[in-house]
Amino acid sequence: MSNESRKPNVTYSAPIGSVDLLAFKEDGTPHEIWACPDCLPWHAEVVRVGGEFMVREWHAVDCALFQDLIKD
Ligand SMILES: [Zn+2]
Structure with a gap:
């Protein structure tokens, strides 16, 4: 299968x-x-989840880095 078949939308x-x-x-x-x-x-925002400060990063769903971050 060719890599050209589906380009990530970023x-x-x-x-x-x-x-x-x-x-x-x-x-x-x-x-x-x-x-x-x-x-x-x-982009990123700071949120509070259960009293804990978290950094919420937003990425394109197709972003390779994002896919890496959510895989585990
Ligand atoms: Zn990204």
Whole structure:
């Protein structure tokens, strides 16, 4: 099967999905936020989930980095 058969949609208008990441490591080190190099609609927000601060990153659903983040 050719890689050309389906190109990932990572444009600004692509469908997006979110993943929540801990804002701090266990030793208190802050989670560094870098713009995603693989998709254009990437953005992040800080949310509070059950009293814990989390960084919610939004990526294009097809983004390779996003797929990597949500696979486990
Ligand atoms: Zn991305």
